[in-house]
Amino acid sequence: MRALLAGARRAESALIQLTRALVQAESPSDTPEAVNACMDLAAAYAKSVGGHVKLHRPPKGLHFGAALEARFGPRRRSPQNPKPLLLLGHLDTVWPIGTLKSMPCRITGGRLYGPGTFDMKAGVAMALTAVEILAEANAFNGEVILLLNPDEEVGSPFSRAITERLAAECAAVFVLEPAQGLAYKTARKGTGDWRIDIKGIAAHAGVDFQKGASAILELARVVETVSNWTELERGLTVSPDIAGGGSKTNVIPAEAWAEVDVRIARKADAIRIERKFAALKAHDKRCSLAVTGGINRPPMERTRGAVRLFSKAKAIAAELGFALEEAATGGASDGNFTSALGIPTLDGMGAVGEGAHAAHESIVIEHLAPRAALLAGMLIQGTSA
Numbered sequence: 001m002r003a004l005l006a007g008a009r010r011a012e013s014a015l016i017q018l019t020r021a022l023v024q025a026e027s028p029s030d031t032p033e034a035v036n037a038c039m040d041l042a043a044a045y046a047k048s049v050g051g052h053v054k055l056h057r058p059p060k061g062l063h064f065g066a067a068l069e070a071r072f073g074p075r076r077r078s079p080q081n082p083k084p085l086l087l088l089g090h091l092d093t094v095w096p097i098g099t100l101k102s103m104p105c106r107i108t109g110g111r112l113y114g115p116g117t118f119d120m121k122a123g124v125a126m127a128l129t130a131v132e133i134l135a136e137a138n139a140f141n142g143e144v145i146l147l148l149n150p151d152e153e154v155g156s157p158f159s160r161a162i163t164e165r166l167a168a169e170c171a172a173v174f175v176l177e178p179a180q181g182l183a184y185k186t187a188r189k190g191t192g193d194w195r196i197d198i199k200g201i202a203a204h205a206g207v208d209f210q211k212g213a214s215a216i217l218e219l220a221r222v223v224e225t226v227s228n229w230t231e232l233e234r235g236l237t238v239s240p241d242i243a244g245g246g247s248k249t250n251v252i253p254a255e256a257w258a259e260v261d262v263r264i265a266r267k268a269d270a271i272r273i274e275r276k277f278a279a280l281k282a283h284d285k286r287c288s289l290a291v292t293g294g295i296n297r298p299p300m301e302r303t304r305g306a307v308r309l310f311s312k313a314k315a316i317a318a319e320l321g322f323a324l325e326e327a328a329t330g331g332a333s334d335g336n337f338t339s340a341l342g343i344p345t346l347d348g349m350g351a352v353g354e355g356a357h358a359a360h361e362s363i364v365i366e367h368l369a370p371r372a373a374l375l376a377g378m379l380i381q382g383t384s385a
Helices: 002-010 012-024 032-048 117-137 160-167 215-227 268-278 304-320 335-340 365-381
Strands: 052-056 067-072 085-090 106-108 111-113 144-149 172-175 184-188 190-199 237-245 255-264 288-297 326-329 362-364
Touching: 002 012, 002 117, 002 304, 002 365, 012 032, 012 111, 012 117, 012 365, 032 052, 032 067, 032 117, 032 144, 067 117, 067 160, 085 117, 085 160, 085 335, 085 365, 111 117, 117 144, 117 362, 117 365, 144 160, 160 335, 172 304, 172 335, 172 365, 184 304, 184 335, 190 215, 190 268, 215 237, 215 255, 255 268, 255 288, 268 288, 304 365, 362 365
Parallel strands: 085 144, 085 172, 184 326
Antiparallel strands: 052 067, 067 144, 106 111, 111 362, 190 255, 190 288, 237 255
8 A cells, every 4th residue: 555655646746737737627517618628638637547438428408518437447347346446526616717817726835726626626636646556557456437527516417317327337436525624424415405486466565565465474484384394313404595585665575485405314304305395385375385396416324335435445544644534414426326326435535625615725735645545545445355
């Protein structure tokens, strides 16, 4: 394992350069041509280290970039690794084109800053560096598949099917999302999004007050109802986060709406919460209520398979000279999909840093080489005992 760390340290400068190149190729989810340009950079690097590259383009009507599939190492199966390993990531970001003007890609104070550095272009660069280290050492024990998605930040509507199909081929999934502090992630909450639309009856707020049926008042009742579905002890939260309604200050509002974020830690709660939303009814019979939405990502529960993978990673990290902890998080990733299929999934295997989706987004450079070496070590050992 020490040889892997030495190789990662030799590759550190190139790793930083690759991260910077990916960050400077701005790639918001809603701008396919920009996402594709960033994918092209990753594809070129994958080819340069022996990868066999395939692009999956969305069908007409879906406004997303292409997903990148790259395969490395021997295609033959071995007793130690009868199935491939999947490295899973994304190259789309939440940052619009032009963000680099206010958040330039720069190095200062031992950190690399810029939009998408932490979430999760550094993780992608680490993965490509890890397979490069293995290629140079001829150390692959089996096939490694890298999948980079173009739409993770908006729920993966296009790429989910690709992720699930490729994951079904694999013995385990390593997700390149950012670390949680210094920890790998063995559990994530599932996510759901609902919208509630209410129609009332408009009326003059002074002359015809009683003839009106306030959609905002009805919405307030509904918001209180759904908020009370939160069960913190079960890891279930229901949070109305955006709301609006009404037209003018002297008009009883005829319309109101709210968007609700739901997080679940247990698969069993998905059906239960969906039934609750489906059963919502207006308190004021003069109002009508429409509910749309549902669970987007199932929870990534802390399975035996995930724990086994983490135990292996912790042992390799110790050989490399640092301690590794595990964590759970309320945020979701594409790893939620693979875990729900029953495939052992370990998440948070990307960069150490902070500020995902925030103006101070950055990674800590000193952790890049050790974490890339750890990732390479996991690819060598695979799911072997």
